Amino acid sequence: MLKKQFQKNLIEAGCDEVGRGCIAGPVVAAAVILPTEYFNNSIIDSKKLSPKKREKLGKEIIGNAIAWSVSEVSNNTIDKINILNGSILAMHRALDKLKVRPEFIIVDGNKFKPYKNVKHECIIKGDNKFQNIAAASIIAKNYRDDLMKNLSQKFDKYSWESNFGYPTKKHRNSIKKHGVTEYHRKSFKLL
Numbered sequence: 001m002l003k004k005q006f007q008k009n010l011i012e013a014g015c016d017e018v019g020r021g022c023i024a025g026p027v028v029a030a031a032v033i034l035p036t037e038y039f040n041n042s043i044i045d046s047k048k049l050s051p052k053k054r055e056k057l058g059k060e061i062i063g064n065a066i067a068w069s070v071s072e073v074s075n076n077t078i079d080k081i082n083i084l085n086g087s088i089l090a091m092h093r094a095l096d097k098l099k100v101r102p103e104f105i106i107v108d109g110n111k112f113k114p115y116k117n118v119k120h121e122c123i124i125k126g127d128n129k130f131q132n133i134a135a136a137s138i139i140a141k142n143y144r145d146d147l148m149k150n151l152s153q154k155f156d157k158y159s160w161e162s163n164f165g166y167p168t169k170k171h172r173n174s175i176k177k178h179g180v181t182e183y184h185r186k187s188f189k190l191l
Contacts, residue, residue, distance in 0.1 A: 002131045004039055006106045006121055011066070013095060013102035014132025015112075017087045018046070018140040023188045024158065024165035024181065025148050026072035027083065029090035030139035031098055031105075033066040034132050040064075043134050045127040046141035058142040061135045068135075069097035070143045079187040088113050094136075108133045155181050 005012045017029040043061065046054055062068055071093035078086040091107065095115050104119055105112075108126035126133040145164055152160035158174045158181070165171075165183075167190075175190050184190060 001041060002044065002129060002134060004034070004036065004131050006123070006130060007104045008036075010103040011100060012104045012106060012132060013067075013098060014106050014108075014126070014130055014134070014136045015091045015094065016108040016127055016133050016137040016140055017090055018137065018144045019165065020083050020087055021167070022165035022185070023167045023171070023190050024075065024160065024184045025144070025151065026074050027078060027086050027090050028070060028072045028140045028144040028147070029087065029094045030068065030070045030136040030143070031091065031094040031102075032061060032068045032132050032135040032139060033098065033100055033102060034061075034064065034135060035066055038064050039131065043131050043138065045134055046137040047127075049138070051145070054138055054142055058138050061138060065135070067098045067100040068139060069094045069099075070139055071097060072144075072147075075183055075185045078185055082187070083185075084111060091115075106130055106133055108137065151183060155183070 013031045013033050015031045019027045071090050073086040073090040107122050110122050110124050112122050127137040148160045148164040157178045159170050163171045
């Protein structure tokens with residue numbers, strides 16, 4: 001069972017990103033502040049949920065959160081500053097958009113740059129340990145999947161509606177056949 005949050009008495013934001021391993025599209029991050037008394041044992045790492053369950057939980061998280069936000073960093077920016085810096089920038093942008101300022105931040109993973117004067121803790125596999133990080137992973141995943149489905153309508157040869165920009169064999173074969181799009185990450189190994 002996931003823990004509610006890392007700190008007991010502080011307004012804590014959980015942060016996570018989605019799309020680091022993709023070869024197309026932005027990296028997306030979310031930040032979520034949940035009430036300390038709120039708990040839903042269905043909220044787990046977004047990768048372990050079906051799309052239907054994730055969509056339903058996303059609505060519940062948004063309805064119960066003290067504050068939540070989502071932000072993205074484009075493939076072009078990722079190509080300029082690299083994926084790690086792009087992921088951290090997306091999390092900082094998500095934190096900037098929160099309507100309530102957190103007093104503490106927990107981040108999924110092992111790398112983060114200080115955000116303003118707010119203390120933080122990096123937690124490896126945090127989306128499997130803390131509800132607020134798992135909630136952020138759900139919000140970010142729903143947002144990014146919808147974005148890639150919409151882009152796939154314009155770029156229908158790349159199957160983004162099903163691979164979401166990840167480097168599947170079918171996606172790479174489409175790049176071989178049709179070339180790269182403006183949404184591909186040129187600094188990544190595309191083939």
